[in-house]
Amino acid sequence: MPSKANGQAVLAYLGERWAAFFLLLLLVVFSLVGRNFFSIKNFSNILYFATTYALLSAGETFVIVTGGIDLSVGFVMGFVGVSSAIVMRDMFAAHYSQAVCMVVGTLVGLAVGILPGLVNGFLVARLRVPPFIATLGMYGVANGVALALSQGFPIYFLPPRVQQIGNSFIAYAVPGRPLTFFQRPPDLKPDEIRALVGIVPGTVLVAAVILLISWFVLKRTRFGQHTYAIGGSKDAALRSGINVPRHLTWIYVLSSVFASLAGIIYVFRIGLGNFTTFNSSYELFAIAGVVIGGASLMGGKGSIGGALIGTLILMTLENGLNIVGIQAFFRYIATGLILIAAVMIDQFALERRSSFV
Amino acid sequence: MSETVLAARRAGGATRWMGRNWALLFLLIELAAFILLGRNFQSLENIQNIFVACLPVLLLGMGETFVIITGGIDLSVGFVMGFGAVICAKFMVLLQAAGLPPSASIPLAALICLVVGLVPGFVNGVLVARLKVPAFLATFGMYGIAYGVSEIVSSNTPISGLPAEAGFIGNEYFLYIIPRKLVTFIKPDHLGPEDLKVMLSIFPIIVIIAAVFVAIFAFILRRTRFGQHNYAIGGSQDAAVRAGINVPRHLTWVYVISAFFASLSGVMYALKYVTGRADAGSARMLDSVVAVVIGGASLYGGTGTVKGTIIGALIIATLETGMVNLGVPYHFRYIAIGLILVLAVLIDQFFPELVGRGE
Amino acid sequence: MADAMLQVRGLTKRFGGLTAVDHVDLEVRPGEVVGLLGDNGAGKSTLIKMISGVYHPDDGQIFFHGKEAKMGSPMDALNLGIETLYQDLALAENLNVYANIFLGREMTKPFLGFIKVLDHDTMHAESSKVLKRLEIEIPSLRSQIKNLSGGQRQAVAISRSIYWNAKLLIMDEPTAALGVAEQRKVLDLVRVLRGQNIPVIIISHQMYDIFSVTDRLVIMRRGKKVAERNTKETTPDEVVGLIIGSEEVERKN
Numbered sequence: 028m029p030s031k032a033n034g035q036a037v038l039a040y041l042g043e044r045w046a047a048f049f050l051l052l053l054l055v056v057f058s059l060v061g062r063n064f065f066s067i068k069n070f071s072n073i074l075y076f077a078t079t080y081a082l083l084s085a086g087e088t089f090v091i092v093t094g095g096i097d098l099s100v101g102f103v104m105g106f107v108g109v110s111s112a113i114v115m116r117d118m119f120a121a122h123y124s125q126a127v128c129m130v131v132g133t134l135v136g137l138a139v140g141i142l143p144g145l146v147n148g149f150l151v152a153r154l155r156v157p158p159f160i161a162t163l164g165m166y167g168v169a170n171g172v173a174l175a176l177s178q179g180f181p182i183y184f185l186p187p188r189v190q191q192i193g194n195s196f197i198a199y200a201v202p203g204r205p206l207t208f209f210q211r212p213p214d215l216k217p218d219e220i221r222a223l224v225g226i227v228p229g230t231v232l233v234a235a236v237i238l239l240i241s242w243f244v245l246k247r248t249r250f251g252q253h254t255y256a257i258g259g260s261k262d263a264a265l266r267s268g269i270n271v272p273r274h275l276t277w278i279y280v281l282s283s284v285f286a287s288l289a290g291i292i293y294v295f296r297i298g299l300g301n302f303t304t305f306n307s308s309y310e311l312f313a314i315a316g317v318v319i320g321g322a323s324l325m326g327g328k329g330s331i332g333g334a335l336i337g338t339l340i341l342m343t344l345e346n347g348l349n350i351v352g353i354q355a356f357f358r359y360i361a362t363g364l365i366l367i368a369a370v371m372i373d374q375f376a377l378e379r380r381s382s383f384v
Numbered sequence: 385m386s387e388t389v390l391a392a393r394r395a396g397g398a399t400r401w402m403g404r405n406w407a408l409l410f411l412l413i414e415l416a417a418f419i420l421l422g423r424n425f426q427s428l429e430n431i432q433n434i435f436v437a438c439l440p441v442l443l444l445g446m447g448e449t450f451v452i453i454t455g456g457i458d459l460s461v462g463f464v465m466g467f468g469a470v471i472c473a474k475f476m477v478l479l480q481a482a483g484l485p486p487s488a489s490i491p492l493a494a495l496i497c498l499v500v501g502l503v504p505g506f507v508n509g510v511l512v513a514r515l516k517v518p519a520f521l522a523t524f525g526m527y528g529i530a531y532g533v534s535e536i537v538s539s540n541t542p543i544s545g546l547p548a549e550a551g552f553i554g555n556e557y558f559l560y561i562i563p564r565k566l567v568t569f570i571k572p573d574h575l576g577p578e579d580l581k582v583m584l585s586i587f588p589i590i591v592i593i594a595a596v597f598v599a600i601f602a603f604i605l606r607r608t609r610f611g612q613h614n615y616a617i618g619g620s621q622d623a624a625v626r627a628g629i630n631v632p633r634h635l636t637w638v639y640v641i642s643a644f645f646a647s648l649s650g651v652m653y654a655l656k657y658v659t660g661r662a663d664a665g666s667a668r669m670l671d672s673v674v675a676v677v678i679g680g681a682s683l684y685g686g687t688g689t690v691k692g693t694i695i696g697a698l699i700i701a702t703l704e705t706g707m708v709n710l711g712v713p714y715h716f717r718y719i720a721i722g723l724i725l726v727l728a729v730l731i732d733q734f735f736p737e738l739v740g741r742g743e
Numbered sequence: 744m745a746d747a748m749l750q751v752r753g754l755t756k757r758f759g760g761l762t763a764v765d766h767v768d769l770e771v772r773p774g775e776v777v778g779l780l781g782d783n784g785a786g787k788s789t790l791i792k793m794i795s796g797v798y799h800p801d802d803g804q805i806f807f808h809g810k811e812a813k814m815g816s817p818m819d820a821l822n823l824g825i826e827t828l829y830q831d832l833a834l835a836e837n838l839n840v841y842a843n844i845f846l847g848r849e850m851t852k853p854f855l856g857f858i859k860v861l862d863h864d865t866m867h868a869e870s871s872k873v874l875k876r877l878e879i880e881i882p883s884l885r886s887q888i889k890n891l892s893g894g895q896r897q898a899v900a901i902s903r904s905i906y907w908n909a910k911l912l913i914m915d916e917p918t919a920a921l922g923v924a925e926q927r928k929v930l931d932l933v934r935v936l937r938g939q940n941i942p943v944i945i946i947s948h949q950m951y952d953i954f955s956v957t958d959r960l961v962i963m964r965r966g967k968k969v970a971e972r973n974t975k976e977t978t979p980d981e982v983v984g985l986i987i988g989s990e991e992v993e994r995k996n
Contacts, residue, residue, distance in 0.1 A: 150726060156730065156733065157683055160673075160726065160729050164722040164723065164725040166670060166722065167670055167722030167725070170715075171716055171722065174715030174718065175713060175716065178713075247860045248859060248861065252842065256842075256846055259835030259836050259838055263832075263833040263835045263843075264846070266833045267833070267846040268818065268821070311527065315528075318521065324520060328837060357536070358532065359529065360528065361532075362528045363524075363529035364525065366521060366524065367511060367517060367525040370522075371515060
């Protein structure tokens with residue numbers, strides 16, 4: 028075969044994996060250009076901020092693969108955060124032990140977070156409301172409820188250990204001392220405290236486990252296969268006996284639950300419950316992450332790994348630009364630009380591939 | 385023939401009219417409810433408040449109407465409005481500092497804003513119409529870009545220092561009537577307290593300005609070739625292409641129109657609140673889509689009217705004003721809007737024959 | 744007629760004031776290929792949809808293997824072994840060949856003892872077998888459907904039905920969107936099915952296909968069955984005449 032065809036094949040291969048290469052490129056460029064970019068502390072930072080977005084993207088991946096979309100994730104996150112914070116605050120005020128408060132608060136948050144998903148699923152799967160509208164409606168409702176519950180103010184007075192746990196690391200390292208796990212090394216001298224480095228935040232580990240499980244489900248189980256099938260052809264799935272309405276309902280519940288997890292983790296991290304503001308645009312970043320990672324809004328295509336890479340690209344950009352001294356709001360511009368670029372590259376790669384089949 | 389159509393036929397003309405105009409009915413019922421339950425809801429001042437309150441949603445909705453009819457969507461309108469507000473405010477401040485009197489700086493700033501505001505629309509249009517990026521994604525990307533740019537231009541703080549006359553235009557009325565005494569276009573000074581109490585202020589200025597633009601574009605949509613082509617593209621893009629319509633160029637114009645209205649809404653914001661902020665329109669994207677859908681448009685394209693969008697915007701504005709009047713916490717507004725949106729789509733979905741589309 | 748696999752008596756379907764199918768009788772025997780013909784609106788699709796459980800008949804009965812069959816839903820028909828291939832084929836473009844053959848009924852194997860994971864290897868092997876049995880050649884079973892030609896897609900759709908033990912296959916315009924060579928291949932496939940005693944009902948407008956592969960023809964017009972012919976005993980002209988209802992043919996009958 029002439030090398031031109033091989034050249035096309037290589038381009039198509041690269042085109043499909045451009046996100047991973049782009050991430051690598053970003054990491055290299057920022058390491059060279061920014062001071063302290065390439066350090067454990069900074070990478071920890073990136074991962075730390077990436078957790079909420081990664082979880083939102085993971086949930087969104089399932090939805091987007093079926094050809095749908097979930098615009099409510101940002102507000103569900105706020106709504107669940109507020110709910111579980113209120114439970115924790117009130118139970119703490121009623122003198123329950125901190126552990127009980129936190130466990131109940133988390134469970135309540137998760138339970139409450141299933142509701143938006145059920146409603147979304149019902150609207151989309153059984154009433155055949157376009158996902159865009161159904162979740163846009165939920166976007167409004169979830170936000171309204173969060174505001175109503177919180178009266179527009181953050182929820183304070185949570186059990187103190189909440190924030191401790193949220194900011195704990197898997198391991199701690201101080202030069203000249205052995206590694207300690209889950210707890211800081213005892214009796215640190217002041218200059219040792221300054222040199223203390225936390226390795227892998229606990230919340231990151233939780234998110235990583237969840238992402239791993241999601242990846243497994245989407246790629247290796249029947250449930251995942253059916254998700255792709257519905258995205259590829261809802262008709263084909265229906266006629267093959269797949270219970271599409273039920274499956275779709277599960278998908279939207281999943282998305283909601285992931286958003287709830289993100290909300291709960293957020294509460295643990297900042298130690299208070301807060302509703303989501305309109306400008307945070309969590310859904311923008313979640314969806315962008317998934318699409319940059321290779322998903323198609325038409326459905327049938329996408330992966331957890333891709334969503335993770337997409338999220339990391341966005342986080343690395345923000346972190347890197349910050350270190351280099353560029354204003355924070357470029358992040359929005361960058362997200363928008365990369366999102367658009369992602370779709371265009373995807374379309375070019377598509378044409379390249381099909382042209383020599 | 386389906387059972388619903390037969391039932392609808394048997395139900396007679398009155399029921400069909402009700403089905404087709406359910407939004408108008410809903411608005412009337414809503415008004416009646418608030419008049420009954422509220423305090424002095426039907427006062428002249430309050431009714432005019434409703435019109436003022438509906439402006440952002442209406443203007444954004446005007447642009448969206450054009451876009452949605454072609455089967456697309458513009459998610460960037462909220463932040464382009466913010467962008468418009470910021471640019472307009474900024475230029476008012478700059479021009480004033482450069483020594484221009486308000487009578488020049490204000491219109492000039494507005495003009496600059498409207499022109500600059502066409503850029504996001506042009507970009508959206510090129511992306512959607514020529515680069516075939518799905519409308520959802522292109523405008524979603526622009527949403528982020530517009531917000532970022534607005535924040536940078538405004539250095540993340542609301543812009544202040546606008547000429548006071550801007551606030552005058554934004555908050556005052558066209559006509560003042562003191563019964564049996566005075567009819568004037570300019571707000572009278574030095575009024576005694578009794579005169580002040582009975583003075584009627586009519587036609588908020590910004591409502592008039594907005595109404596002019598709404599009327600112009602309603603005409604364009606309904607009576608010109610451009611409007612006709614809009615519906616054609618929404619009905620079947622393929623058929624439109626084959627009929628010789630320059631679809632890419634038309635679509636580019638449509639997104640420019642959407643951005644124009646978003647910027648106009650930003651100008652109105654700057655005039656009303658005498659400031660410019662990047663998040664001026666952040667909450668409005670949802671509302672504008674809701675207004676258009678309530679008004680009878682289908683997200684798949686091909687249908688929708690300005691009249692419908694106006695009713696949709698009024699429904700939302702009445703809800704807001706009513707809630708304030710009744711003292712209901714603001715948060716419930718979001719819940720209500722979300723519910724109305726879903727209701728509108730369900731009606732559209734399940735009773736298309738009743739609403740007159742199945743025929 | 745005891746060895747008829749499918750028997751339909753007096754089947755009727757009305758929509759509002761319109762009678763789409765008017766007391767139609769039909770029979771299909773094992774190993775037979777029956778062509779169902781008629782102009783647009785003749786009622787062919789509606790008849791088929793009643794047999795495959797999509798519509799409920801307003802009157803009449805369906806017998807399968809001699810027993811009455813009440814089709815409440817498409818699943819009922821599928822459970823009996825009646826598979827229908829519509830024009831759009833119902834394949835998932837983004838999945839590969841064996842994934843489509845096993846769509847909805849994927850094989851799994853245990854992972855770490857208790858988690859059910861997709862068993863790609865077995866599905867691939869089984870699909871290979873059925874494709875071979877039907878004498879279909881597709882270079883790679885891992886190719887996505889969207890990369891296959893129209894004829895190959897038909898073949899995959901048919902393989903899926905066969906793998907799941909279809910006893911009767913209904914094909915709606917199987918060669919409509921295909922090129923000449925591919926049409927041949929699909930017709931060959933139909934002959935293979937006949938050879939394996941699986942009856943096929945084909946709805947088609949292509950005279951060439953009808954005459955090259957069917958044993959019997961049933962012609963419908965305006966909801967009624969107007970004629971039945973053995974393929975060898977008739978001509979395309981006569982058939983066309985019956986379809987459009989020209990007077991000469993009616994007088995002959």
